[in-house]
Amino acid sequence: MEKNLAEKTRIAPSPAMQRWKPPQELNILLVLVGIALIYEAMGWIFIGQSFLANTQRLTITILQVSVVGIIAVGVTQVIITSGIDLSAGSVVAMTAMIAASVAQSSEWTRALYPGFTDMPAIVPISVGIILGAIAGLINGALVAYARIPPFIATLGMMVAARGISKWYTKGQPISGLTDQFTFIGSGAWPVVVFIVVAIIFHVALKYTRYGKFTYAIGSNMQAARVSGINVEAHLVKVYAIAGMLAGLAGIVTAARAQTAQSGMGVNYELDAIAAAVIGGTSLAGGIGRITGTVIGVIILGVMSSGFTFLRVDAYYQEIVKGVIIVAAVTVDVYRNRRGRG
Amino acid sequence: MSDVTLADPTAEQALLLSAQGIRKEFPGVVALDGAQFNLRSGSVHAVMGENGAGKSTLMKILAGIYQPDAGSLHLKGKEVMLSTPLDALEKGVAMIHQELNLMASMTVAENIWIRREPRNAFGFIDHKKMNRITNDLLQRLRINVRADGEVRTLSVASRQMVEIAKAVSYDSEVLIMDEPTSALTDREVSHLFEIIRELRTEGKGVVYISHKMNEILEISDEISIFRDGKYISTHSASTISRDEIIRRMVGREVLQMFPKEDVELGDVLLSVKNLDLEGVFSNVSFDLRAGEILGMAGLIGSGRSNVAEALFGVTPPTSGEIRIAGQSVQIRKPSDAIAHGMAFLTEDRKETGCLLALDILENMQIAALQTRYTRSGFVQGGSVAVDCAEMARRLRIKMTGLNVSIQNLSGGNQQKVLIGRWLLTAPRILILDEPTKGIDVGAKAEIHGLVSSLAKSGAAVILISSELPEVLGMSDRVLVMHEGKVTGILPRSDATQVAVMELASR
Structure with a gap:
């Protein structure tokens, strides 16, 4: 059968074989631009300032959502497998606490482990990432092998990880972190971490076997299994990566705050x-891209930054945020419905 | 080629449903253009055409699921708009879907009377009355299920009957049946036909879609043929020949059906000994040689598909031995089977085949990525795209590009994509479970030709099919199963319909 194939002259896919489609992110990008322009206009009207022509504000805007962004890259992958990860926020707290406890400076007199102070930054970073990965592994094993619905498995992890982070110091914050460690959270470094993570997993989803399998599992788990994919092992991998990224987010959070709570x-x-859903990831699985999630994260950032800029009360912020999330997804649902036959 | 029928002016009187000049477009495809369809009361009207001919689209327009972009619909002479399936149902058009639409955890009665449940004096649902009228209805149609039984406990055939009872309960004038017999046994089919004839004498119009020519010729009064989204012609079923129907559907001379080629058989590639799956099948043994096509026949539930799933590691066997090219192998999961050069086209395209959210390329490449087209984890996008495009061309998949979602393809083209998925793995042993289920004649012949040429090139093929002529026409030997046991393996020369049915039903 291979011979038959080879016998026929090979043709490269003609342009007709790959009909151009506008990128899925186009709509959501337009939403982002729209929101930014609305703020810009309102800025000039109400307070006589530009929203966009302020580099510092834009940097802070992205900086504020970098940690959520790092998590969202992992969560997007979990959602593509038609799962969900509710534990990410709690895993941030847990890894922040435990990583910070081995990142304390000897100058700090109330160090948690006086014998483990002034460690090189690689130690708390490794501890945080490994811890996050373990949390993710447990999530993945519960989902893939114990067949517990992802919502429940990660809900359990969410509550338990939050509990661990409180129990760890009996509620006390951990301070006095080494300069080497807090450097990761200084300046625009969190943004850099976010961008690097986003690029790595954008490439992984789009160009590697890992990515193809992730989409296949989310689209039809049975068909993926029959096609030879080891669905269980792959799910564990995806959840572990999400956990690892939550761990990384925990490290960045602690470093940036110079304390862990x-x-x-x-x-x-x-x-x-x-952010993932605004960016076009389908909760039904099989659909979603990191580029969309990144835009979704930026939309969240711009929204809250704009409210602060316009000095809107924080209470209104949440109300409007809720409305915008649903509105963005509604637009997407309708667009998809029209796109299909 | 378009014939003028319904020339008789008196026939106009009895016109129940009429569709004229129907056009429907989907992004990138014109599904129907200038289609017409006339259904008379008290008749069964078959709609025929290859996959992608526009039959399903037309039926969905008649049932209010799609709105036509142009054209008009008349019900009993009055122009109507059918804006939703519910609207159509209320105006007297009911559709019985290919995919059943019953709520599994509710009872038969609840399913039939949903939204119209009889109420008692307090406005609560009167379950007693509902079950009584359901039993009356089921009895009238001679359907043997309990009104208060949960639908999930019913067989596929019984569910089908419940769907029909539901449509009848609406007093629908027009019943549309889309492949109603695809999951039915012969006895159930004749029961269905009794019901259809009953409906016909009551003056109802039945639209009947099927790929099974025998059924069409047996049950229908008129036949309308469609091709490539266009109406071709309408005929009286008693005057048109089978060959003529096929010729008009395909629009070209059809390749020979079952083009079995004589192939020099090679060594034993697959040897199965005493394979058991507790409670499902037992003691299954057979040999399969390179170049051989082994047919597997048996009634639904005889364990044919289960043997295939066990061989491929989907549900690993509890005991027994599998040898591939003389080597004893352990197959615990599908990836083991793929590593040994096996491929498995499953019976259920939708449940275990298509990745519906993804495009043609992604659907086709997924199995091959296990063993090929990757370098240190990265997919070699260029070479896999070239091979998929070549495969699509070879399988004559109708599409505008590899990046089209597989959802937008017809059933036959989806099946070809899935066949392509397995051919890309360059398999030595192919297990094909109902490879032509729900597929039109033209594509069927193409798939048969392909299977023969694969065997000729040295692959070993297991062909499972409920269509006996297909099994008999394609196979070197026919293995027959009955209630989880192999009741016989017949060589091609002895494999007649009678011989196989005898082994399958004893």
């Missing part, structure tokens, strides 16, 4: 899910 990362998982 058990209350960190609350609701981050919801923001991450919102």
